[in-house]
Amino acid sequence: MSQSLAPAVTGIRLSLHVLAATIWVGGQFTVAGLLPTVRGLGADAPRAVARALARLLWPAYAVLVATGFWSVAAIPSASETMAWKVVLGVKIGVVALAGIATWLHGRSRSPGAVAVWGAIGGISSVAALVIGVFLAG
Numbered sequence: 001m002s003q004s005l006a007p008a009v010t011g012i013r014l015s016l017h018v019l020a021a022t023i024w025v026g027g028q029f030t031v032a033g034l035l036p037t038v039r040g041l042g043a044d045a046p047r048a049v050a051r052a053l054a055r056l057l058w059p060a061y062a063v064l065v066a067t068g069f070w071s072v073a074a075i076p077s078a079s080e081t082m083a084w085k086v087v088l089g090v091k092i093g094v095v096a097l098a099g100i101a102t103w104l105h106g107r108s109r110s111p112g113a114v115a116v117w118g119a120i121g122g123i124s125s126v127a128a129l130v131i132g133v134f135l136a137g
């Protein structure tokens with residue numbers, strides 16, 4: 001079977017979606033991994049890094065939502081099976097949960113709430129990524 005290249009516009013749409021996913025998911029993992037080092041830099045350092053991270057994460061989230069709906073519009077509905085549509089619906093819910101949990105994580109003050117919302121945000125972000133790979137087929 002021959003493997004063909006994606007059309008240019010599809011390539012741009014998916015590249016933007018995947019680039020934003022690397023920033024949204026990878027940014028969370030990278031900063032979580034760097035946190036012990038950041039804590040050693042001073043009491044104010046974690047909050048300053050969290051603010052800087054938010055300036056990267058939220059534009060990436062906006063790009064994910066915009067390019068995600070662009071994909072939904074671009075994919076011919078005749079090619080979408082019922083299972084694909086159900087999984088897309090699940091993904092939209094998981095993406096909303098990821099956004100809400102990450103936002104609450106940033107606003108929380110107690111260490112328990114910071115940890116719980118951070119974990120929910122991280123797990124649901126990875127779930128959205130995995131579901132996306134299955135949607136791409």
Ligand code: HEM
Nearest residue numbers: 014021064065068069071072095125128129132133135136
């Ligand atoms: C946290 C947010 C999100 C993450 C991490 C994410 C991640 C991904 C990834 C990694 C892919 C696979 C791309 C590929 O293999 O080429 C994908 C595909 C896809 N995503 Fe997302 N996504 C997010 C949000 C959204 C939203 C909000 C929507 C729709 C409203 C959406 C709709 C889609 C669709 C339809 C595909 C398949 C595209 C195609 O086959 O052309 N995504 N996503």
